[in-house]
Amino acid sequence: MFGMGRSGTRMCANILNNSRDVELQGEIGGAVGSKMMAWLASVATQKQPPEPVRMYGLARAAFRDSTPSRPMVRSRARWFGHKTPRHERHFARYEAIFSDPSRQPHYVYCLRNPFHVWRSYRIMPWNKFKTVGAFLEAWIRSVQTYERMIHQAPGRIHLFNLDDMVRAPDLLTWVEANLLDQLELTPDGFRRDIDKLENSNSASNKLGLKPSPPPVSDMIQIAVDREAARMVRAYFPWMEDELARYEAQAPLHKRLFRFRAA
Incomplete structure (x- = not known):
């Protein structure tokens, strides 16, 4: 499970780990995460790679051992x-690590509008x-990667649109x-009622205050x-008015002009 930070990854993880059928470890980021992935990929692609069962076992152990939090252990998951x-x-x-055609990996991509x-x-x-500008470059790159993944692994990429979930009349x-x-x-x-789950990583819970608008x-x-703007319109169409309002406040030479077909 991944996506740009501050996009609901913790909330989504809480939902999935609420199921006894899921063993989802915490964040394995920074240098540790990159080195772990590089090592697992090198093992999976060496001249004589391990059998898939052993390779998957190595990955599962690596995920457990590399998480900075207490590892989740659910052998029957x-x-x-x-x-x-x-x-x-x-x-x-x-994709190289989990290459068994009968047990292909699935991915959950967490998405949230760039303003929030x-x-x-x-x-x-x-x-x-x-x-x-630096943030926006990273956010765009992340969403572009998601869009490439959809084409490379059809049916195995699942979108967790945090904004869409928040708007839903019924969470479950x-x-x-x-x-x-x-x-x-x-x-x-599920181990707990889904309505009782909290986003423990939200800004309000983390810092005790609600973030002020940029x-x-x-x-x-x-x-x-x-x-x-293309991505906002594609994934958050209900934000069209807000997007247009900000566009209208931009200097004339920076505004976006969309041409309608005759």
Whole structure:
């Protein structure tokens, strides 16, 4: 499970780990995550790679041993994995590691609109993005990777659109249709009522305060970026008015003009 940070990866992990059929480890990021993936990929692609059963066992042990939090151990779980933001960049390595045609990997990509993601990033003490431009470049690259993955692994990429879930009138109905059904999971195996699950990694829970809105100039910079605007319209169509409002506040030479076919 991956996606841009601050996009609901923790909430999605809490939902999946609520099922007894899932063993999903915590974040394995930074240098540790990259080195782990490089090592597993090199083992899987060496001249005489291990049999798939052994390779999958090595990966499962690596996920357990590399997580900085207490490892999840559910030997009878039908799915195992880990959640780490921005690990979509290792997609090719995952595909090489889990290459058994009868047990192909599935991926959950967590997505949230860039305005709210940037708002959340700005308040975090560990935020490494110095400018909204640097953040937006990373957000666009992440979504572009997701779009490539859809074509390379059809049927195995599942979208967890945090904004869409928040808008849903019934949480469980949305989760079943957009997440559980694709993984052949049911709420019958849930350990807790889904309505009682919390996003323990939200800015409010982490820092005890709600993030303030970014400067309007930041919002305008996001809105006038052609690729970002395309993605917002594709994945968050209900934000059209907000997007247009920011576009209208941009200097004339930076505005986006869309031409309608006659």
